[in-house]
Amino acid sequence: MDLFSTFFNIPVLVASLPQLLNGLLVTIGIGITSIIAGLIGGLFLAVLRLYAGPVTNALVRGYIDVFRSIPLLVLLIIVYYALPFVGIRLSPFFSAVTALTLVSAAYTAEIFRAGIEAIPKGQFEASAALGLSNRYTMTDVILPQAIRIVIPPLTNNCINVLKDTALASVVAMPDLLKQATQAQALSANPTPLIGAAVIYLILLLPMVRFVARLEKRFSRGRT
Amino acid sequence: MKAPLIKIKNLRKAYGNFTVLHGIDLEISQGEVVCVVGPSGSGKSTLIRCINHLEPFEDDGEIIVDGIPVRPGRDLADVRAEVGMVFQSFNLFPHMTVLRNVMLAPIRVRKMNEADAEKRARDLLERVGISVQADKYPGQLSGGQQQRVAIARALAMEPKVLLFDEPTSALDPEMVGEVLDVMKKLAGTGVTMVVVTHEMGFARQVADRVLFMDGGNIIEAGTPTEIFDAPKEERTRNFLHAVLDH
Ligand SMILES: Nc1ncnc2c1ncn2[C@@H]1O[C@H](COP(=O)(O)OP(=O)(O)OP(=O)(O)O)[C@@H](O)[C@H]1O
Ligand SMILES: [Mg+2]
Numbered sequence: 261m262d263l264f265s266t267f268f269n270i271p272v273l274v275a276s277l278p279q280l281l282n283g284l285l286v287t288i289g290i291g292i293t294s295i296i297a298g299l300i301g302g303l304f305l306a307v308l309r310l311y312a313g314p315v316t317n318a319l320v321r322g323y324i325d326v327f328r329s330i331p332l333l334v335l336l337i338i339v340y341y342a343l344p345f346v347g348i349r350l351s352p353f354f355s356a357v358t359a360l361t362l363v364s365a366a367y368t369a370e371i372f373r374a375g376i377e378a379i380p381k382g383q384f385e386a387s388a389a390l391g392l393s394n395r396y397t398m399t400d401v402i403l404p405q406a407i408r409i410v411i412p413p414l415t416n417n418c419i420n421v422l423k424d425t426a427l428a429s430v431v432a433m434p435d436l437l438k439q440a441t442q443a444q445a446l447s448a449n450p451t452p453l454i455g456a457a458v459i460y461l462i463l464l465l466p467m468v469r470f471v472a473r474l475e476k477r478f479s480r481g482r483t
Numbered sequence: 484m485k486a487p488l489i490k491i492k493n494l495r496k497a498y499g500n501f502t503v504l505h506g507i508d509l510e511i512s513q514g515e516v517v518c519v520v521g522p523s524g525s526g527k528s529t530l531i532r533c534i535n536h537l538e539p540f541e542d543d544g545e546i547i548v549d550g551i552p553v554r555p556g557r558d559l560a561d562v563r564a565e566v567g568m569v570f571q572s573f574n575l576f577p578h579m580t581v582l583r584n585v586m587l588a589p590i591r592v593r594k595m596n597e598a599d600a601e602k603r604a605r606d607l608l609e610r611v612g613i614s615v616q617a618d619k620y621p622g623q624l625s626g627g628q629q630q631r632v633a634i635a636r637a638l639a640m641e642p643k644v645l646l647f648d649e650p651t652s653a654l655d656p657e658m659v660g661e662v663l664d665v666m667k668k669l670a671g672t673g674v675t676m677v678v679v680t681h682e683m684g685f686a687r688q689v690a691d692r693v694l695f696m697d698g699g700n701i702i703e704a705g706t707p708t709e710i711f712d713a714p715k716e717e718r719t720r721n722f723l724h725a726v727l728d729h
Binding site for chain 1: 536537560561563564566567568570572574575576577578587588591592636637640647
């Protein structure tokens with residue numbers, strides 16, 4: 261068999277495509293759920309650090325450090341295989357979402373903190389002097405300005421989360437990678453794996469380009 | 484005599500071992516215009532920033548504004564609603580139009596509706612001569628225009644007290660006049676003003692009382708004539724000599 265019909269076998273690809281697309285939906289489902297939950301968690305942690313006392317601050321700091329250090333695969337396996345021993349039994353989907361969210365929230369919190377810290381102190385002072393509550397200071401003054409700063413790193417984080425969804429295949433989640441390996445076993449041909457790789461690229465390359473463009477624009481001295 | 488609007492008793496502030504304010508006592512009555520002058524680092528900014536608690540101060544001191552003690556907690560929002568502040572660097576909100584900058588606090592703090600807040604904002608912008616630029620963003624205005632917007636923004640809360648921290652020091656010389664003119668007009672309206680400034684001409688013309696600060700103390704206080712024409716303290720004389728001589 262020649263190289264082409266081994267790796268780019270069209271009939272095999274066509275036959276496995278529905279399965280791959282199903283997997284893609286699962287991948288996107290896990291990814292988007294984790295990204296949104298991670299955003300909410302991260303923003304919450306970042307604002308908490310800004311206003312909470314030293315004890316809470318240290319706890320949040322600890323959370324962020326731990327979940328940025330632990331390998332995601334290890335965390336996922338703990339959530340799926342170890343937690344049942346203490347009576348917490350999560351489906352493969354929720355195991356993956358939990359592990360991804362815990363880590364994504366830690367990264368997102370750091371991104372938001374950096375974004376908020378980049379806003380000049382005078383903006384906080386002007387808000388305080390006007391009598392704005394902490395809440396309105398955040399929602400009306402600080403976050404709308406911080407959002408521009410955090411969009412490139414947040415998009416980067418989204419890319420990472422989407423890539424990391426592939427780890428969910430180890431907890432028997434029928435995501436894109438899992439479907440591809442199954443199709444490969446079924447057809448005794450690696451083309452579905454190539455197909456999956458191409459689909460990952462189609463999904464993620466535009467986001468990578470987008471971040472690169474944004475970063476270039478922001479670095480070209482906008483004040 | 485009427486009770487003072489601002490009452491400051493034994494106000495002390497230190498950064499570590501370095502004392503910035505050494506127990507300031509000061510009373511300011513309703514409608515009074517007080518100018519604070521003194522050399523760099525004498526504690527002028529710190530003093531007025533304590534009045535709305537942008538700077539925390541030692542517990543044994545006390546500031547009372549319009550009967551409300553200035554301290555962390557729920558009352559602080561009430562104090563800040565009564566006390567407006569204009570900063571050296573304007574600190575407008577760059578992502579909002581000029582109009583929105585002025586409308587924000589009345590809507591969020593006074594719970595005013597949009598239409599009333601917009602009317603008030605347009606009136607105020609008219610008063611400071613910026614009505615044409617209402618829909619521009621702060622970054623599109625000159626420094627002098629931005630500072631006038633900042634004054635309108637502070638006025639939108641109808642504060643009893645306005646604090647100014649060197650409002651013209653960041654401006655190009657040709658724009659200082661337009662901001663001082665707005666402040667002069669304000670001084671005639673009965674709002675209480677505390678103005679940290681290096682503009683001695685303005686202080687002489689507008690102030691009811693001038694405070695000279697040095698090393699974290701109020702060295703001398705009096706009418707502009709008393710301070711500028713017949714300063715009693717050596718340090719006041721030296722300072723005035725230095726700033727008026729060029
Ligand atoms: N965050 C800080 N940490 C340590 N020292 C500070 C801090 N902020 C102010 N100071 C010091 O406190 C003193 C008083 O500062 P302040 O800003 O009140 O002076 P000022 O009279 O307003 O001077 P200027 O005319 O330069 O504005 C200065 O010696 C300054 O260095
Ligand atoms: Mg100062």
